[in-house]
Amino acid sequence: MKPKRYQAVIEVLLRPGVFDPQGQAVTAALHALGHDAVEDVRVGKLVRVMVSAENAEAARALAEQMCRELLANPVLENYQVRVEEAGVAH
Amino acid sequence: MKPKRYQAVIEVLLRPGVFDPQGQAVTAALHALGHDAVEDVRVGKLVRVMVSAENAEAARALAEQMCRELLANPVLENYQVRVEEAGVAH
Numbered sequence: 800m801k802p803k804r805y806q807a808v809i810e811v812l813l814r815p816g817v818f819d820p821q822g823q824a825v826t827a828a829l830h831a832l833g834h835d836a837v838e839d840v841r842v843g844k845l846v847r848v849m850v851s852a853e854n855a856e857a858a859r860a861l862a863e864q865m866c867r868e869l870l871a872n873p874v875l876e877n878y879q880v881r882v883e884e885a886g887v888a889h
Numbered sequence: 890m891k892p893k894r895y896q897a898v899i900e901v902l903l904r905p906g907v908f909d910p911q912g913q914a915v916t917a918a919l920h921a922l923g924h925d926a927v928e929d930v931r932v933g934k935l936v937r938v939m940v941s942a943e944n945a946e947a948a949r950a951l952a953e954q955m956c957r958e959l960l961a962n963p964v965l966e967n968y969q970v971r972v973e974e975a976g977v978a979h
Contacts, residue, residue, distance in 0.1 A: 802926075832955075832958055834940075836940045837955075838894070838941065842935070844932065845900050845932070846930060846931075848927055849928040861926060869918055
C-alpha cells in the first residue's frame with residue numbers, strides 16, 4: 800500500500816508548576832496593552848512534522864516516538880500530538 | 890453574567906516559504922536518529938492564554954486581538970486560535 804502523507808502537530812508545554820519566565824513576560828506585556836482579562840500565559844513550542852506512514856495510527860506512533868527521543872523533555876514538558884492526513888506521499 | 894474562564898491556545902507558525910532554520914535543524918536531527926519517513930519540519934510557538942470572558946466568541950476575539958497586537962508577526966507568521974472552556978473565573 801502506498802504510504803500517505805500526514806501532518807503531525809506536536810504541542811509542547813512546560814508542565815504545571817514549572818516556572819515559565821517567557822509566559823510571565825507575555826502576561827506582563829498583555830496587561831501593559833490593557834488586556835486585563837488575561838490571567839495566565841504559558842509559552843511552548845509547536846512542531847509540525849510532515850511524515851509518510853501507512854495510516855494515521857502509524858503516523859501518531861512515529862510522532863510520539865520523536866517526542867520521546869528528541870522533541871520534548873519529559874522531566875519539564877508535556878506534549879500532545881494531533882495527526883491530520885495531508886495527501887499522497889511523493 | 891459572571892464571566893467564565895477560557896483557555897485560548899494560539900499556534901504561531903512561519904508562513905510557507907519563509908526559511909525556518911530551526912525546522913531544518915530538527916529535520917536533520919530526526920533523520921540522524923533514523924526517522925527517514927520525516928519529510929519536513931516547521932517549528933513555531935504555542936501560546937496558551939487563560940482569559941476571562943462572557944463567552945467563547947468573546948474569548949476568541951480577545952485572543953485574535955492579542956495575536957495582532959503582540960503575539961504574531963503578520964509579515965512572517967500565520968496564527969490559528971482554538972478556544973476551550975476552562976471553568977468559572979475566580
